[in-house]
Each structure stands twice: as C-alpha cells, then as structure tokens.
Amino acid sequence: MNLVIVYPSWSSFGFYDLLANEPDAKVQKERPPFGVREIVGWLSDDVSSSVSAKALITRLEDCQLRGQSEYLGFGNAHHMAYAAGHLYLECEYSEGSQVLMTIEQAVSTLSDYMVFLQAGVRNKEAPPQPFMVEYLAEGEESYRRIEALGGRLGFSVEEMKGVSRADRQENKRRVLVDKSHTSKKS
Structure with a gap:
C-alpha cells in the first residue's frame, strides 16, 4: 500500500513530502512516485471539476453494486477500468504511468479533490489543505493485478x-x- 500527502497549489498541483518529523522542519519538494503523478494527472486532466468528480463517484459506486468488470472509458489522457472493487488508471501518453486503487481509496481521493476545488480561494496566504492519496500498486504490477481480477482495457x-x-x-x-x-x- 502506498500513502502520500499531496500539497495542491492554486495554479497547478505541487507535490511535497515531509522527510523529517520535527514540527518546524521545512517541507522539501521531491519527485513523487509514478502512482501519485498518475492519480494527480487523472484528477487535473480528466476529472477537473466537482461535477465530474461527483459523477465519477456515483459511477464507481454503481459498478461496485453491479459487481462485474467494466471498462469505464477514456478521458482526455487516461483509461479507466473497474474490477472486483478496484479502479485501474492508465495514462495514454506516458509509459509506466498506471495505478491501481480500491474503490474506497478512489472515492476518498475524489472527495478530497472536490473539497480542494470547492474552496475556490486563490489566496497565496491561505494555501489549500493537503490531502492523502492512497493506492495499492503502480506501473506494470497494477496492470497485472487488475487483469488477475478480471479487469480489462477497451x-x-x-x-x-x-x-x-x-x-x-x-x-x-x-x-x-x-x-x-x-x-x-x-
């Protein structure tokens, strides 16, 4: 399981990781793992609005109720697939940018993203609240796992x-x- 804090910025998403536990330690900018970049790219490129996020949450919950594997389609840059309580994301334009999340992890991320979007404040003195992004696997491992669950692309x-x-x-x-x-x- 991968757990990362995302510190969004108002102009675009920024990624930071706290490398020290001291309360006054500086937040250091780092290149995040592929999985986090894929999730944030999906949020900004394909989800992009509160209305879309809410619709996607409803669609994922419906998939879970039906309980059958489903290709959810292709957005601006990402393929999405559902299988056995999992969401698989794959970027069309970047090799190795794949991620597997549980539906609960996806709904939590989408809900936190909606909070970020709904804040709507563009004040550098009041930065948006960071949120946790959690996922199971990234890269080829995520594809092997969704395939083993009966998921597919297309x-x-x-x-x-x-x-x-x-x-x-x-x-x-x-x-x-x-x-x-x-x-x-x-």
Missing part, C-alpha cells in the same frame, strides 16, 4: 454495438430537435 464487441446504437439514437434525437426549432422559427 470495450467488448457488445459494448461497442451498444455505444454505436446509443450514438445513432442521440444523433436522431438531435436532428428531430433541430428540425423542431427550425420549423418553429419559420
């Missing part, structure tokens, strides 16, 4: 058919709405 053929069908239905709905608005203007 949609199945049946899921692709469903997505295509849903897209076609949505396009038809838009055309009907557009025609309706056009005919009312005439």
Whole structure:
C-alpha cells in the first residue's frame, strides 16, 4: 500500500513530502512516485471539476453494486477500468504511468479533490489543505493485478454495438430537435 500527502497549489498541483518529523522542519519538494503523478494527472486532466468528480463517484459506486468488470472509458489522457472493487488508471501518453486503487481509496481521493476545488480561494496566504492519496500498486504490477481480477482495457464487441446504437439514437434525437426549432422559427 502506498500513502502520500499531496500539497495542491492554486495554479497547478505541487507535490511535497515531509522527510523529517520535527514540527518546524521545512517541507522539501521531491519527485513523487509514478502512482501519485498518475492519480494527480487523472484528477487535473480528466476529472477537473466537482461535477465530474461527483459523477465519477456515483459511477464507481454503481459498478461496485453491479459487481462485474467494466471498462469505464477514456478521458482526455487516461483509461479507466473497474474490477472486483478496484479502479485501474492508465495514462495514454506516458509509459509506466498506471495505478491501481480500491474503490474506497478512489472515492476518498475524489472527495478530497472536490473539497480542494470547492474552496475556490486563490489566496497565496491561505494555501489549500493537503490531502492523502492512497493506492495499492503502480506501473506494470497494477496492470497485472487488475487483469488477475478480471479487469480489462477497451470495450467488448457488445459494448461497442451498444455505444454505436446509443450514438445513432442521440444523433436522431438531435436532428428531430433541430428540425423542431427550425420549423418553429419559420
């Protein structure tokens, strides 16, 4: 299990690690592990808002209730997959940037991220509160573990058919709405 304190900054996320236990010790800036960078990249690149974080929490809880493995899709930069109470994240653009978290760890991180976003204060004199990020594994180990749990990246053929069908239905709905608005203007 990996546990790291994230000290977010208002302009972008910053990462720090306390290397000494003395109360007046200076906080030293360090390069965080891949897992933390992946999680923070996912938060800033793909989640990015309180509304998205809340929707993702609901989606993860729904996955847990259904209890079956599911590819959750691809955001701006990250793939997400669910299997057996775990969330797997993988960055499309960075080799080795993979992480595995329990759903509880993911929900906790998303909730803390929402608190950071909702504070909305951009005052350097009142920095945002740090929060803990916890995860099980990073890199190739995380992929091996999600695979062993029955997780996968990518949609199945049946899921692709469903997505295509849903897209076609949505396009038809838009055309009907557009025609309706056009005919009312005439």
